[in-house]
Amino acid sequence: MKNYFAALLFFISSIAFSQDKFIGNWMSEDGKLTIEIYIKKEAYYGKITSSENIEIKDKVVLIQMIKKSESQLYGGMYYDEDLKSEYEAKLKLTDENTMRLKILSGLCGKTVVWHRN
DSSP, rough: OOHHHHHHHHHHHHHHHHHHOEEEEETTTTTTTTEEEEETTTTTEEEEEEEESSGGOOOEEEEEEEEEEEEEEEEEEEEETTTEEEEEEEEEEEEETTEEEEEEETEEEHHHHHHOO
């Protein structure tokens, strides 16, 4: 009975995580960078999986994003490898294959568009 319950719990949790629209590989609009978004301890992270700059591969660039709704993540940080700085970040899905990363720095901001890879 315990094995049945454990298998059922694993199946249900795997379905819940597989339906998360943020999880997966995303390519920047200019095609120069690919990140993988994943969940670790109930927060979202993104690491670089492909880049023209080999030195930054596997670097974590999205840190501790929290799900606000089915289409928004907030409360996390974006790490800019070039500037060696962290900035507040928000992610919003515009459709299943497109998301906008808004990077906030004081009164200024920058939006980067990503497409599912």
